[in-house]
Amino acid sequence: GTTLDVAAPFEIQSPEPSTTGHIFTRMGIAETLVDADPQGRLLPGLATGWSVSEDGLTWRFTLRENVLFHDGTPMTPATVAGALEIARGKPGPLASLPIAALTPEPGALVIALGEPVAALPAFLAEARAQILAPSAYGPDGQAVAVIGTGPYRVTSLTPPLSLRATAFPEYWGAQPNVPAVTYTAVGRAETRALMAESGDADFVFTLDPATVTRLSRSDAVEILSVAIPRSLLLKVNAAHPFLNSPEARRALSLAIDRAGLAQAVLRYPQGADQLFPPAMGDWHNPALDPLAHDPDAARALLAGLGWVPGPDGILSRDGQRLALTLTTYPDRPELPLVAAVLEQQFRAIGVELTINSTNSSEIPAGHQAGTLELGLLARNFALIPDPIGTILSDYAPGGDWGAMGWQNAEIAALAQALARGEGGDAERARIAAILQEQLPVIPIAWYQQTLAVRTGIEGAVIDPWERSFGLPGLRFAE
Amino acid sequence: MTLLSATDITVLDGAVRLVAPVSLTLNPGEPLVILGETGSGKSLLAQAIMGTLPASLRATGVVCIGGRSLPAGDRAAFRGLWGRQIAVLPQEPWLSLDPLMRAAPQVAEAHRLVRGLPGGAARDRAARDLQALGLGAASALYPHQLSGGMAQRVAIAAARAGGAPIVIADEPTKGLDAARRDDVAELLLGALARGGGLLVITHDLALARRIGGRLMVLRDGAVLETGATSAVLSAPQAAYTRELIAADPESWSRRVAPSEAGQTVLEARDLTLSRGGQRLVDGLTLELRAGRILGITGPSGCGKSSLGDALLGMLTPERGQITRARGLAPTAFQKLWQDPVAAFPRTRPLGQTLRDVARLHAAPPDRIGGLLDRLRLAPGLLARRPGSVSGGELQRLALLRAMLAKPRFIFADEPTSRLDPITQRDIIGLLADLARSDGLAIALVSHDPVLIERVADVTTCLPMQEGRKSARDAAIRRKDRGMERPAILR
Amino acid sequence: MTILVSRLVQAVVVALLVGAATFAMMRSLPGDAAWRIAAGRYGYDNVNVAAAEAVRAELGLDGPWLGAFLQWMGDLFRLDFGVSLVSGQPVIAEIGHQLGASLWLALAAVGLSLVIGPPLGILAGLRPGSLFDRVLLVVSTALKAVPQFLMALILILVLSVQLGWLPAAGYGQPRHFILPAFALALGLAAVNARIARDAMASVGAMPFYAFAQWKGLSRAQVLWRHGLRNVSVPLLTYLGLQFVLLVEGVVVIESIVGWPGIGHALVHAVFARDVPMVQGTALMLGLGFVLVNALIDLLAARIDPRGAR
Amino acid sequence: MTAAVLPRALPTGRILVAAILGLVAAFALLGPVLVPGDPFAQSLMKSLAGPEPAAPFGYDHLGRSLWHRLVHALRLSPLIALAAVATAAAAGLVLGVVAALRGGWVERLLVILADALLALPGLLMVLIVLAIMPGTATGFWAGLSLVLWVEFFRLTRATARATLASPAVQAARLLGFGWPYVLRTHLWPEIAPLMLTAAAFGTATAIMGIAALGFVSVGMRAPTPELGLMMVELLPYWREAPMALLTPVLATFALLLGLTLLAGGHRT
Ligand SMILES: Nc1ncnc2c1ncn2[C@@H]1O[C@H](COP(=O)(O)OP(=O)(O)OP(=O)(O)O)[C@@H](O)[C@H]1O
């Protein structure tokens, strides 16, 4: 056929970029000023180049000429400024930036900052910073239509499950090979797998581990898999009386059989032996002492903290049982599974775990309320193609999805310096080392992104930064 | 030439023989009436002849109809005769009409599909049939809008539309009052006049007299005697037939009341009753005295049972006063229900129910046994449930139960409506004895004026209130439905 | 007329009940609604304090109790369901979309089930106790004992993956209907068949059914003219009650095959604490039930003039 | 008439029902006695391994013995379902009798409430209750009871209305019996068989509902072994380990089949 069908788990809520923008950029419908390659290097997007003033406070983005929105109107500095102005008024990474002013100038957009942000271009590469035509927004700033600049133009948008788009003939860049694409949101992993298997979808995004094993034996599809800058980790309330010493956290870490988990449950090649995956490039520190599995050592550490086993094998101290609640969410199907495994592995060292699989918001909400004990989560370090944004919000000093009840002045200083554009590999290595030693979060696994492409479709690549499906590069084989 | 002859018909339930070999013939213009005790096999015999026996029963013998001879056991062989050779008249006409189809089409469909008339002609014929039966206005009504008598006539029209010369009717007047009974008899005889055959089953002697022809008396599945109807009824040969005829209320002697009347047990003054927006009783005054029997008659649906409900405090009168004698326990006022099966807990063994009552009223332990003797009931019955004793037995057990409560007043609502004459005579006799011996006040309801006239000391005839003549049919219909439906659902 | 009045009362009470229940749900759910809604809107990677506070400010989630409730019910009776907390779209518009999708699916399922179930049931009811009757009893019981999600998965595995006849999931073309409709229909047909069988058996045992044959009509004529009409009344009544069963099936099936319907929306809305959506969908389903049953009442009253049911 | 059919149809059905339910119950009760083990113990190395003496049904994806998980699941769901059915039956019985006895506005109110609840899909109500009490057996119990009582109420009220207005009850009252006696000897025998049927169906519905909710991840909390949850967990491995998936599927099927036959056998 001439239409390429994409199936992915994300639902289309509305045309609003702040909630659904990532689908529009992935599908090549909307674009951002800045683009990124698989290695995380920033590339020109709707901006052809950028420069920053000496003091790091004034950024100038040169805009691409002759870009048309899908409604036929031209993209101008004013429309770009307008779109970004609306975007930063909504929750999202832009909202947290110290932007003083967005000024359209002939052929360029000037952004004035209150303090330096070295990663600003990376922020502008994030999906919610996508540039839509003025007519895409309603009077209150909510998007009412997706009128972007990308190679594909929406022909029908039916929230929550589907979207159709065709090639936009006046696209500024090369025309895509595939003239039409559809997007279907399919929540259940097994249904997606069956769609891949039965040929109902040509491009299936995100497969569960078991499906990968199964589909890799099938001739009908090709499986692509790549490590991505996302980690599965255990968030620890370091202010909790049971968990406030690094030894206690190390004991929990030693209890985890990462290799077994990776192979049997996640079916990944290996477990995580530090927080930052190799996919994060210079943030990954190969020199670190890897995290190990040693229940005996874990028991010894806990005994050192005054915990003694009770009749049922669960430790107790001063009449208190070492019982903790682990909060997680089923949106990612592997999380409850890993939680179930942790429950047993912790029990082996005398820690009782109650699993509460609930809405994902319980973790940040519990963080804010100080009630969270343990949280099992998948953290994306590449919300913007520069991990410093996430590091800053999670560990300098702590944040909803990062460290809790734990502060480290050195990390904060290092991260803020990096954000300003000062420092390099040594600072990153030091951050990784501190996290490895203090364990405010306990890394468990590094994610693999997997997708299935129907045999006969060429040119598929996985974007580890989860920004694009790479549809314009796809081709139906002859 | 005989229209139908049946030879050596037997009906078996497994190894149990329900109908012994019976033979009969039907000749044109000469009706055959079958009389007999309840459960003697009359219905089964008729069903065997028509091939409509229930699947669980087996029949042997040979039936010859229209020159063809069919083994009675071969049900399928009869299928082609229905409607064309034999018009089968249903036992319950109001249940025999499709409740979701108007009257006329139920007749017309037989004209069209059985007799083969084209649609228009079939409709015309059906309209004419109904017209002839005085049902012209009823042709567009649904069965539930018909009275029992109307439904009966529609069913006859439908059964005969196929043009069958032989008519077999099983208790065609069951539950009907005298006027209605005569209507039906007329209808059946009318068909006979055109050279058809007629077989009627009944235990109503008056109907048998009206039909005439020949008579056959059955008992225990066997023929007791046969002969010309008038001859058998006037000079019966078998002892049972004699007893049957003697038990007819017509031949009862008048009951003599005790000379001095007892105290007043219950008094109703200026009683006015309404039900469902209809005035039933208007300004009635009556007095019940110990030892006396008050007879209550009136057409069906006139409010006899409702009056009983009011006297017993189960229905609030619209106007008027009911005064009970002072010093009597509330349980001294009892009632015998029109339908005795419905008045007992369905699933409880009868003995248990009776023992509960005895315990409640602190009756001496041998009281039940004594009453059983007196009512000529076998103690073995007590182990059974209400559904598995005969109607006559249950009616006597209901009386026994009421007696346990030491009543001073009993409202006996049609206590014999479904019984054959012999059982009927026994029960009424018993009630009369009780009134005399125990000083009981009794209100006896019956639609049979003869019976009331023979037994009651005082008689109240409830008139049908003006403007309710049409509602009367509706009442019959509703009652019968009410009684039949649970049986089907069960 | 009384049918309509009593159904109207039912509708009003349904609305009250849904209104009160969803309001109570809004107030008593564990966890903070603002957080839940933020998670629903922005996804787990992006929910944080800022997002939650933005939601809280936007929706005014901490108002006083009684005033809010009265306001709530007032809006409800003006059929103003408000705006979906997650998508920001008017609830009415969203439901309008989804209701259509579910309605077609439901109609297809009911249609299919009526084609499959009642004929088999009637066939069995004509000869109660026969081999066919007993086989049907076991088969229909077995079908009813398969959870619907399982039925859907089995059908997908067999019909799409192994045989490749039908698409496994998706929405938009007629062929997408077949599989989910069939998955729903099998369960419904199992019940329909039982109802039809029992109705036929009891109609067949009625005196009027025998009488119709005694009039001289053939078996087929009796079945056609008297059997079907009488069987249709209980079947129809039951169909109304089946609507509830159907809705439950729809919720599950839609979530499996990715059907953009109301059941799917409902599960999501409950997850995301999108209370206006829960309220809107629940109300639509409840009123749908009342409407369907009112129609069925009217239809049944046409077929069965006795009225008293 | 219909009675002629039943005697032949029932015995085979009864035996089948007894056999199926007996087998399931025996397994649930005696399973751990025959093969001792722990439904929670994992050995990741045995993930999806086949049967062996210590685990006659093999292992699930986390290397837990399916035999023991199934035993546990076959206790849990029926237990919740039975508790919910018992509550619902008791509530329905009491309210139904009250409605029939009191009549008037009490009855009208209860009927309207029941009608309205009937109009709301049961799964939705369980979902709402579960949203308030997530993942707990109590939540299920409350939600399911709330759904199931309507059926019992309607049954009881209809039967009680007819029975209490019957001549049999009038006679009992005339004879001086009190309501407790009437309810016990007249009403209960009429209602009991209907209740049994409704209870069997209700139990089946509840078990199916628990499994269905497990399937949309609102069910019991992992790692609790529950039938729906087990199916969801094992579903991805359907090709690798079809027998592992079939184990809970067949158990559910047997349980539901037994219960529906039990209910259906009475209803016809
Ligand atoms: N389907 C059946 N199976 C077994 N026994 C039956 C069946 N139908 C009737 N009987 C029995 O056969 C006997 C004759 O029944 P039948 O109905 O012919 O009596 P009947 O003379 O018509 O009585 P009635 O005057 O009460 O109508 C009765 O003892 C009855 O109990």
Ligand SMILES: Nc1ncnc2c1ncn2[C@@H]1O[C@H](COP(=O)(O)OP(=O)(O)OP(=O)(O)O)[C@@H](O)[C@H]1O
């Ligand atoms: N429970 C009731 N509610 C409303 N109307 C009733 C009720 N019972 C009887 N009726 C009506 O009251 C009228 C009188 O009924 P009732 O039973 O008193 O008549 P009856 O004289 O006993 O008749 P039958 O000889 O047929 O027994 C009828 O029109 C009937 O339809």
Ligand SMILES: [Mg+2]
């Ligand atoms: Mg008879």
Ligand SMILES: [Mg+2]
């Ligand atoms: Mg009467």
